[in-house]
Amino acid sequence: MSGKTINHFMFLKLNDPFWSSPAEQRTALFPALAADLQSAGACTNFYQVSPVSTQADFLIWNAAPVESEKDEANFFERLARAVNARRQWLQPAANLWGYTRPSVYSRAPSAQEIDPFAAQRQTYLVLYPFVKTIQWYLMGKDTRQGMMNEHIRIGHQYPEIKQLLLYSFGVQDQEFVVVYEMENLYRFSELVNELRGSDVREYTERDTPVYTGIWHAPETMASIFGAEG
Template structure:
């Protein structure tokens, strides 16, 4: 497959897919599980680099799922085909999609240019921890003037800049799924991220949050290491 453009500002189609494993998987013989994990890993590697995939273990962090795949591409059709093949692979036959958050990237309505925090989507190196959740605003938010919204977002952005070490990815999914946005943060310090969220919830814009759950947190590990944790 051809190498996709890595030009900053590239519009991507991105999915965060969380999987729950069937307990029957862990009761299979060791050799069968080895082959099954390798079968799934081979599918992921076959679609690279057109679809870049990063693996996270959510084991012990989110009830109901143990594996999160962050996938970045440009073609929803290819992403869907890849998902089908993952679920038909050896390990995939024992996985159920518990959460699937997706959307497209595009320039922000509230900033003139992406900050270094917001350029995480263009990077191929990942930080240790990832938190991702769906997000929607209230009807009242959209009925306000653009100037009023911009003023509140300026406060929101100012707080975010105080935590410059924490990366952010914002996806747009209005009209495509139940949520309007998907928000993801990468960090090396989980307590510091919790401080950022607390600070953001003290801003005026928080009044207009309709939904920001479920929250999924995972730890980035090499693909095969994340799969091995499933058993």
């Protein structure tokens, strides 16, 4: 991926006042929130999380290029303004974010890399924070490269599954945010199961919690969460 970008995943719960509001107010939330975020310059996508998980009701993926020192500050200010205007209904549950950068272990661009600014999104999104052990960083680069080659080879056996690796060193508790997109969630589960047997797995300190979302247009989100029961 050319150029540095920031990608931010905001997990939100809908408060009790939202559920007790009239249906027309509930259905208006998602299109209005999407319009505010997009007008602020972010590439915005919505994902249904509940009832896949109780961690949140939905998540918002916002992406933007980073070209100057103030871009991150402006990005977070715009997100805060859009969400805070609706805090009577919205309760932040978690945030994960990081930067794109060229891979250390794969020199050539990958056809499996997610484009955050693509016009079309795949149905399923899975992401999680990731931390490696101290021992991993103390090994030589050639040793690490050898183990990563196995990891990459397994991933290539599932070409329909796309990945985005975000770097969070020093700005969040994790080192990376690992993001996947796919149309077949079962195939993704098979991929993860196979990766568990790779040598590099020994050097994983943490890769939870796992978040799974289902992409919807804002109008569909409105019908899911805003319709009369």
